[in-house]
Amino acid sequence: MKAVCLVSGGMDSAVALAEARAAGFRTFALTFDYGQRHRLELDAAARVASALGAAEHRVVKVDLSAIGGSALTDAIDVPKDRPIESMSAGIPATYVPARNTVFLAVALGWAEVVGARDLYLGVNAVDYSGYPDCRPEFLEAFERLARVATVAGTERGERFAIHAPLLEMSKADIVRRGMELGVDFGLTHTCYDPREAIACGRCDACRLRLRGFEEAGLRDPLRYAAP
Amino acid sequence: MKAVCLVSGGMDSAVALAEARAAGFRTFALTFDYGQRHRLELDAAARVASALGAAEHRVVKVDLSAIGGSALTDAIDVPKDRPIESMSAGIPATYVPARNTVFLAVALGWAEVVGARDLYLGVNAVDYSGYPDCRPEFLEAFERLARVATVAGTERGERFAIHAPLLEMSKADIVRRGMELGVDFGLTHTCYDPREAIACGRCDACRLRLRGFEEAGLRDPLRYAAP
Secondary structure, three states, rough: OOEEEEEEHHHHHHHHHHHHOOOOOEEEEEEEEEEOOOOOOHHHHHHHHHOOOOOOOEEEEEEEHHOOOOOOOOOOOOHHHHHHHOOOOOOOOOOOOOOHHHHHHHHHHHHHOOOOEEEEOOOOOOOOOOOHHHOHHHHHHHHHHHHHHHHHHHHOOOOEEEEEEOOOOOOHHHHHHHOOOOHHHHHHOOOOOEEEEEEEEOOOHHHHHHHHHHHHHOOOOOOOOOO | OOOEOOOOOOOHHHHHHHHHHOOOOOOOOOOOOOOOOOHHHHHHHHHHHHHHOOOOOEEEEEOHHHHHOOOOOOOOOOOOOOOOHHHOOOOOOOOOOOHHHHHHHHHHHHHHOOOOOOEEEOOOOOOOOOOHHOOOOHHHHHHHHHHOOOOHHHOOOOOOEEOOOOOOHHHHHHHHHHHHHOOHHHOOOOOOEEEEOEOOOEEEHHHHHHHHHHHHHHOOOOOOOEE
16 A cells, blocks of 8 residues: 655654544655755655655655745745734745645655555645645545546546645644654754754744643754744 | 736637637736746747737746656656547546646635736646546536635625536637637647657647648648648
8 A cells, every 4th residue: 555645854743644644554755855945854855754664755846936826936035923812813924825826736746656546745724724735625626626626536436535634733733743753853953044054933833833842842953943 | 896817828729819809808827837847838939829819928837747547747658649539538648636726726816916816727628538537527626616615705795607618619629719819820839749859740639630630621720740
């Protein structure tokens, strides 16, 4: 049993990869070099895939900066020091239009090539409620699309399952679950705006991560520039 | 009114772009550099976008060769001299897994950025019946996905329309319609296996194109190595 797993280098996708392994899948880790500012993620993804025993790890270049529209790929400032409560109000500047649609589409292509029918991704509807492509409706619509977009689906009636095991979990739940599954969070990278491999501690991603560890009563092994 | 139009450099997408213009859209032409062997397509796409008055033309790199699985991106031979009747039996080696899913996903992202709600592509269910992602069911499933994958869809209930004006047309119909719309087919590139910018005349794509011109009673302005 094979699964293609989206691995960004962040903590959520590391836990999702660990879930796929725990479910008995041979994992095919897929990472995107999409013109993101935070390229340290790519190194983190390779470390995570290796540490969690992925059968293969591929990095696919998808130049989303060519279409612009996000602080992560475009010349828009990364928001800092925002209260966590305000993050879910409206769409943050770090939203990359159609990112998960693009990533799942490539994952679906690789799944066809290697013969996997299961796709794992670490999206989370609690902390990222502002992102439309992190919602259950989106994942269900993609499952339906996968059936008609593939040879396996159209010729042999096979189904693809999109697994988002962290969808309903809080960041603290994710930290705890990752610990149970043996994820080394020190290998992961989360910050949207790191300086020399040190996390800023102030962007939305750092703040959510730090609060997750705090609420789980655990210490984040990463180094931060700001408390 | 804006439309994002997939423009490959081939004749079908050139006619689809011309249809978008004829329908009154300001067109945003989108081309993919996806590791295809036939890179002459990219030059053709730029010529076509310019000749048909696209407001913008972007080339997005998406390295589908990293996931392999196709004669167009991988070390698999391009089939030659196949009878046209046999092309629709089974999936040809030139099928790129999930290619249209990936392309439409990026197009959807760009549509969000520029404020377009209409996407045009030149897929055709008649000649390419072997490709799952050239079927009406696929396009409908993608429309449903677009509604839940975007901010415009989830926050404001807006709909995206996927237009495939050539879906039910024969190659001869496409040639005739392109002529009506003023498409210069001499700017387009079709061959899967060209040598020094000259089409082979023997791959599936060349054979379908040549038969289309023949059935339309028109002369293809391109040069071919084989009759």
